[in-house]
Amino acid sequence: MRRLTATLAAPLAASALLLAGCSSSTNSTTSTGTTSAAAADTIVIKNFAFSPATLTVAPGTKVTVMNEDSVTHTLTSTASPHAFDTGDIAAGATMTFTAPGKAGSYPYICTIHTYMHGTLTVS
Known part of the structure; x- marks a missing residue:
């Protein structure tokens, strides 16, 4: 059971790190700025x-x-x-x-x- 938990934990942790790296406040700001300019x-x-x-x-x-x-x-x-x-x-x-x-x-x-x-x- 411990081996199964360890086997599942490593990919889940790696996925969480990858997803965290995909989002950044810079991308959100740029996207918002573009939308505002277009909406104007x-x-x-x-x-x-x-x-x-x-x-x-x-x-x-x-x-x-x-x-x-x-x-x-x-x-x-x-x-x-x-x-x-x-x-x-x-x-x-x-x-x-x-x-x-x-x-x-x-x-x-x-x-x-x-x-x-x-x-x-x-x-």
Whole structure:
């Protein structure tokens, strides 16, 4: 019985050391920083609303739009001429567009559900 315990204890201890070595606070910080940076330039469509309702970005920034609803939406500038238009974004899909190069406030809507609206501020 002692031999079986010793035989099992050594691999378990080695596995614990390997797993401990795989996790580090540096990797967590890097991952969190990357997520935060990506989330900063992202608009999420959920429950028939844009979140955040107002997003501020630098000129020419790539903005990601994630449709977490179960229906198709658009994110279309109402400024004339249209500064940006994602076209149809299917349920569960993600689309990217480039923010205008000129500073300003750019209201937008979903052209399918016109009560959905938000503002992209470029500064």
